Amino acid sequence: MFNNNQESTAPVAAGETYExxxxxxxxxxxxxxxxxxxxxxxxxxxxxxxxxxxxxxxxRKFAFAEKEE
Structure with missing residues (x-):
């Protein structure tokens, strides 16, 4: 079954930091x-x-980030 709520499947969240x-x-x-x-x-x-x-x-399919200095 297709899940319309794809937000929860993203492996990242707004505000989080990554290398x-x-x-x-x-x-x-x-x-x-x-x-x-x-x-x-x-x-x-x-x-x-x-x-x-x-x-x-x-x-849903991608995210945006900014480079941390």
Whole structure:
């Protein structure tokens, strides 16, 4: 059965911090990291960079984060 409430299946939550490695660059130029396969867009990053991020917004299929200084 398909579960409409996908929010609870995201392995990340807004406000949490993680160390990630940027794996790809999105069309818009944001870095793409993955946690348990879940896509996280991180602006101002480059492929291969390992950064600490803070999740700012979690959607059904992906999340947004900002790089922590």
């Amino acid at each position: 990630v490695t940027i794996q790809d660059i999105a069309k818009e130029g944001d870095g793409i990291a993955r946690i348990e396969g879940f896509v996280i867009f991180v602006p101002q990053t480059e492929v291969g960079e390992t950064v600490n991020i803070k999740i700012t917004k979690v959607l």
